[in-house]
Each structure stands twice: as structure tokens, then as C-alpha cells.
Amino acid sequence: MGSSGGALAALALSVWLITLSAFDIRHRRLPNVLTLPGAAIVLAGAVITGDGRGATLGAAALFAAYAAVHLVAPAAMGAGDVKLAIGVGALTGALGPDVWALAALLAAALTLGWSGVLLAWRSDATVPHGVSMCVSAAVVMWLVLP
Numbered sequence: 001m002g003s004s005g006g007a008l009a010a011l012a013l014s015v016w017l018i019t020l021s022a023f024d025i026r027h028r029r030l031p032n033v034l035t036l037p038g039a040a041i042v043l044a045g046a047v048i049t050g051d052g053r054g055a056t057l058g059a060a061a062l063f064a065a066y067a068a069v070h071l072v073a074p075a076a077m078g079a080g081d082v083k084l085a086i087g088v089g090a091l092t093g094a095l096g097p098d099v100w101a102l103a104a105l106l107a108a109a110l111t112l113g114w115s116g117v118l119l120a121w122r123s124d125a126t127v128p129h130g131v132s133m134c135v136s137a138a139v140v141m142w143l144v145l146p
Contacts, residue, residue, distance in 0.1 A: 017134035021135065030084050039084075039086040054100075055093050056093070058091075060089070062088060062104060063086050066082045092104070092141070095144050107137075110131075110135060
């Protein structure tokens with residue numbers, strides 16, 4: 001795929017990530033109708049472009065990590081975040097293990113920072129982690145575009 005095709009795909013993925021973020025901010029949940037088809041499309045696109053192995057490994061690794069957190073502390077990590085981890089893990093995994101790791105660490109750092117700021121004002125504040133997942137995936141994706 002040419003660079004214009006890659007930029008178009010990145011733009012479409014950005015729209016998906018922005019939509020998910022807006023929904024998570026407004027409703028404090030990530031609906032299956034956005035997370036699961038998006039993950040399937042990302043995985044299919046990665047297979048078509050020859051990045052299927054990295055996408056599959058990235059999706060499985062991030063899903064496993066988020067599922068473990070959700071099982072241990074369901075209030076700390078919602079099921080929507082776990083499902084979003086499939087698509088975000090596939091997207092960043094397709095870009096390489098270093099990109100995947102950077103996105104995973106950036107998502108955690110963004111949520112931690114955002115939580116700290118909000119908790120300084122309100123002790124009962126909660127932060128939707130899906131937004132940090134989406135922002136970090138978008139940032140690293142646009143950073144590695146040729």
C-alpha cells in the first residue's frame with residue numbers, strides 16, 4: 001500500500017479512536033458495537049498488509065494483561081477496556097513491538113496523570129481508561145507513519 005493509502009487508513013483509524021474516546025467520556029463505557037468490529041477490521045487489515053503476526057501478538061498480549069487486571073479488580077478496569085485492548089493491541093502490535101510497548105506505557109501514564117489531576121479537585125473522580133488507550137494508540141501511530 002502506498003503512503004497515501006497508509007495515511008487514509010491512519011485517518012480512518014483516528015476517526016474510530018476519536019469516536020471511542022468521545023463515547024467513553026460521555027457514557028463511561030465502550031460499546032461492543034464499536035470495540036469488536038473495529039478490532040476485527042484492524043486485525044484483517046494487518047493480515048492483508050502482511051502485519052498479521054505482530055497484530056495478533058499485540059492483540060493477545062494487551063488483551064491478556066487487561067483481562068488479568070479486570071479479573072483481579074473489576075472496578076479498576078472495565079470489560080470495555082478489555083475488549084478495546086484487542087483492537088488497540090492489534091493496531092500498535094502491527095507497527096512493531098517497540099511501538100506496542102510505548103503505547104501501552106503511554107496509556108497507563110496518561111490515565112495516572114489524568115487521575116492525579118482530577119483527584120486533586122474531587123476525591124470521587126473516576127477516569128475512563130479507554131480514552132488514554134485511544135490517545136496513546138493514535139499518537140504512536142501518527143509518529144511512525146512514513
